[in-house]
Amino acid sequence: MNRQIKIIFAATATVALIFPTGCSLNPGYPVSSGVERKMSDTMKTSDKEILYVYGRSGELRSDVPEGLYLWTAAGDSYSGTGWQVFFSDEPKDDAYLAENGLDPLGSFNPGWFYVVEKVESDPDRSIVYVSEMPTGDNPNVVSWIPVTNTDAECYLLKDNETGVIINASYSEAKKLSEDNSGRYTNLGLATRENVVKYGQDVSYHAVAHDFDSGNCAGYADDYRGNGKSR
């Protein structure tokens, strides 16, 4: 039977990841509640909770509010070196980024983000969790990450040999699993719950992304360490 079906939304990476192992389709359990995002609450706390993400052009918008600026350094994300996300209390130009071995944001669209959670209070380089700014018609749509980007979701993988839990994009997770049969266990999307659940062991990466959806906005490495992203 062929029906006309219009796909409105598909978490492509998730669907793709579960197909190899198969899926079991069931009628849903009774719904007790929807989960509200925390963006609006964060918004109310302070104007400084709004961040601007730099685009590759490095252009700053004139309407950037006073506050913290989020910007990133793009590693070779698709071969696995990941993204680094920083914020600063002042804009940084491309020269500063270059001096520090950093590049402006790559494929992500520049835009405004809410700070969902700050892990560190270091004013220069800190780890933040961000969520998308609800500038579109539907604030729950992650419009700034192409839904076809299979690296748009983060997964937690446990290295069964070392016990270390790492954060990996879809392609990283897939490659690690394929190259090291049986070594890694997929603990699921790097949702807030999962990170909290396994958080004490997440030593390889801190994560900066939308925990509500599991979508990656990038990785935030703790630069207090050796100064290298990985």
Place this chain on the structure above:
Amino acid sequence: MDKIKVNKNGQEVEMGLILKFQTAEDGRTYVVYTDNSKDEDGKTNLYSYYYTTNENDLIPVPETEMDVVNEALKQVKENYSANE
């Protein structure tokens, strides 16, 4: 809703949206969620619902009507494979 909480065997469990689609013939909107749990065969459990007409309530899709959800999943898989 990209996240819902459900009562799964007496426990409140959060599930994430992985698929939302609409059928042309009746305009009904369906959604598929997962809590990333596995069944006894290691397959990821997916749970499907459809919206009531006012989109306020999610109704579990009965097993007798599950073929439309399977079709949508198949379509996503095919699209993904074609684009990979």
